Structure formats: structure tokens, C-alpha cells
Amino acid sequence: MAVVSKRMTPAALAAMLGDAITRLGRRQRQARPVGELTQNQISVLAGLELAGALTPRELADAERVQPPTMTKILARLEERGLIQRSPHPTDGRQVLVSATPAGRHVVVEQRRAKDEWLTRMLADLTADERQILGQAAEILRRIAREGD
Amino acid sequence: MAVVSKRMTPAALAAMLGDAITRLGRRQRQARPVGELTQNQISVLAGLELAGALTPRELADAERVQPPTMTKILARLEERGLIQRSPHPTDGRQVLVSATPAGRHVVVEQRRAKDEWLTRMLADLTADERQILGQAAEILRRIAREGD
DNA sequence: CCATGCTTATTAGCTAAGCTAATTATCGTG
DNA sequence: CACGATAATTAGCTTAGCTAATAAGCATGG
Numbered sequence: 001m002a003v004v005s006k007r008m009t010p011a012a013l014a015a016m017l018g019d020a021i022t023r024l025g026r027r028q029r030q031a032r033p034v035g036e037l038t039q040n041q042i043s044v045l046a047g048l049e050l051a052g053a054l055t056p057r058e059l060a061d062a063e064r065v066q067p068p069t070m071t072k073i074l075a076r077l078e079e080r081g082l083i084q085r086s087p088h089p090t091d092g093r094q095v096l097v098s099a100t101p102a103g104r105h106v107v108v109e110q111r112r113a114k115d116e117w118l119t120r121m122l123a124d125l126t127a128d129e130r131q132i133l134g135q136a137a138e139i140l141r142r143i144a145r146e147g148d
Numbered sequence: 149m150a151v152v153s154k155r156m157t158p159a160a161l162a163a164m165l166g167d168a169i170t171r172l173g174r175r176q177r178q179a180r181p182v183g184e185l186t187q188n189q190i191s192v193l194a195g196l197e198l199a200g201a202l203t204p205r206e207l208a209d210a211e212r213v214q215p216p217t218m219t220k221i222l223a224r225l226e227e228r229g230l231i232q233r234s235p236h237p238t239d240g241r242q243v244l245v246s247a248t249p250a251g252r253h254v255v256v257e258q259r260r261a262k263d264e265w266l267t268r269m270l271a272d273l274t275a276d277e278r279q280i281l282g283q284a285a286e287i288l289r290r291i292a293r294e295g296d
Numbered sequence: 297c298c299a300t301g302c303t304t305a306t307t308a309g310c311t312a313a314g315c316t317a318a319t320t321a322t323c324g325t326g
Numbered sequence: 327c328a329c330g331a332t333a334a335t336t337a338g339c340t341t342a343g344c345t346a347a348t349a350a351g352c353a354t355g356g
Binding site for chain 1: 332333335
């Protein structure tokens with residue numbers, strides 16, 4: 001393997017990383033065998049499983065999507081029985097959305113499938129390479145969350 | 149910063165990396181100020197700028213998309229005057245697609261905008277962190293291209 | 297040498313995701 | 327308590343993806 005990447009300029013690094021992220025993201029999106037759910041639906045469902053119950057507005061903000069878009073995504077998830085809406089205890093305008101047991105089940109299934117794919121991809125790497133990726137993942141996650 | 153990530157299991161690494169990729173990909177997609185082109189349109193255009201001229205079938209395979217989908221993407225690019233179709237010299241069934249000068253211009257503009265965004269994100273990192281990301285980018289790109 | 301079958305591209309018709317603008321209902325405040 | 331702000335939804339648009347069906351050209355076997 002070529003030993004480039006010592007003291008790379010930020011621009012060159014950005015280009016390289018951007019390309020890698022785009023391609024890996026596409027591959028990851030295509031590793032979606034079970035459940036027939038889209039990326040977004042899974043992401044929303046996973047968020048709900050973590051947070052317990054959120055309002056559509058909160059979900060829209062979390063996904064960086066406009067409220068009407070979230071309404072649609074929720075409608076599809078509700079049709080499939082994966083989420084449920086319940087009234088907000090104190091604010092009549094708001095709605096609380098939570099995952100049903102079936103929804104939570106789908107989340108863990110999907111998560112497993114995605115991880116399996118990435119794990120298979122990572123299996124051929126050396127320990128050193130895996131360590132680099134581990135450190136990189138932390139940095140990338142920090143970057144991705146910035147400005148929230 | 150926490151010093152995790154020494155000898156991480158592949159599964160844990162996969163989960164972490166997957167999350168980072170998903171989020172960064174979304175952010176990257178939203179850093180799309182100029183030109184009003186979508187991710188796919190840009191990707192196709194960039195591919196054409198690199199390769200010179202390709203058939204719709206080749207483009208569809210490169211983007212991992214079905215031929216009718218590519219037909220639509222090409223139609224929108226052609227409407228905007230960013231690509232042109234020309235007959236294949238030896239095979240009457242095929243079509244050669246290439247970027248127009250305007251298309252090539254858009255490619256470099258878009259690339260610059262995306263790189264600027266990532267560069268800004270990377271600007272706050274230490275030299276060590278940037279080096280880790282540089283090494284990681286190489287590994288990730290290799291993984292993403294695997295199985296082509 | 298031509299009929300038949302394969303490949304390429306496109307069209308038609310569907311679903312999902314994203315947007316803005318407009319509606320409806322509720323909240324809170326002056 | 328009226329009126330402005332906020333939450334959710336509805337309506338209506340574009341883009342992207344799919345499968346199935348068509349149309350046209352290629353290539354080959356009899």
C-alpha cells in the first residue's frame with residue numbers, strides 16, 4: 001500500500017475523504033436486505049428507540065428535514081405498525097411518537113444487517129488498519145455532530 | 149478526548165464507522181449551495197468529466213443504478229445543457245454521453261463547494277488527527293471500491 | 297441470408313423523499 | 327379574551343428509484 005497521507009493538505013484530505021464517504025454511504029444504503037425500509041425510516045425508528053418518545057418537530061430537527069417531510073415518513077411507519085402517535089400530556093398541539101414493539105424489533109434487525117455488512121468489509125484489514133479506522137471514526141463522528 | 153479504540157472489535161468498529169458515515173454523508177449532501185444539482189447528477193457529471201464519454205449502461209453500472217433510472221438522470225442533465233448524447237460509432241443501439249463545457253464547469257464548481265465544506269470542518273483538527281483521517285480515507289476508499 | 301434471440305435504450309407507471317405554501321388547532325400573552 | 331406564534335398536517339410540486347414493457351439494432355445458427 002502506498003504511503004501517502006503524511007502531512008496532507010486539508011483540501012486534498014477533504015477531497016479524498018469526501019469521495020470515500022460518498023461511495024461508502026451509497027454501498028451502505030444498498031446493504032438493506034430485510035424489512036423493506038428506507039434509510040430515513042430506519043434512522044427515525046432508531047432515533048425513537050433510543051430516545052423513547054419524541055414529537056414530530058424534534059424528529060424533523062434531528063433528521064434535518066422539514067416538518068411535512070417528517071409527517072410523511074411517520075405516516076409510512078405508522079401504516080406498517082412500527083410507530084404509534086399519542087397525545088402530548090400538556091400541549092394539545094404536539095404529538096408524541098414512539099416505536100411499537102414491532103418497530104423496535106425492526107431496528108435491531110436492521111442494525112445487525114448493516115453492521116454485518118461493514119464487519120465483513122473490515123474483516124480483511126490488519127489490526128493496524130482497524131485501529132486507524134477506529135480513531136478516525138471517533139474524529140468523524142465528532143465532526144458530523146458539530147453545529148447541532 | 150477519550151482514548152478508546154485500541155483493539156476494538158470489528159462489530160463495534162463497524163457500528164461506529166457506520167454511524168459516522170451516515171451522518172457525514174447527510175451533512176455532505178446538504179452542503180449543496182450552487183447549481184441546484186442533486187448528488188446523483190453531480191456524480192454522473194463528475195464521472196463523465198473523468199472518463200470523457202460513456203454509454204448510459206456504463207453509467208448505470210458505475211452508479212449502481214438501473215438503466216431507466218439513468219435515463220431519467222441523463223434527461224434532466226440534458227435539459228440543463230450539461231451533457232450531450234451522440235451516436236455510437238460502431239453500435240447503433242448504444243449512445244455516447246459526454247459533458248458539455250457548461251457541464252464540466254459545474255463539476256469543478258460543485259467539487260470546490262463540497263471540498264470547502266469539508267475543509268472547513270477539518271480546519272479545527274490537529275495535525276495528528278488529520279494524519280489519521282488521511283490514512284483512514286485511503287483504507288475506506290479501498291473498501292468502498294471492493295467488489296466492483 | 298435471414299429469422300430468431302440477445303442487448304441497449306427508452307417509455308410508462310408506480311413508490312418514496314424532499315421542498316414550499318396553506319390550513320387547522322392550540323397555546324400564551326398583553 | 328383577542329391575537330400572534332407554534333405544531334402538525336394537507337396539498338401540490340420535483341427528483342430518484344424500481345419493474346415491466348417497447349423499440350431498435352446486433353449477431354448468430356440453420
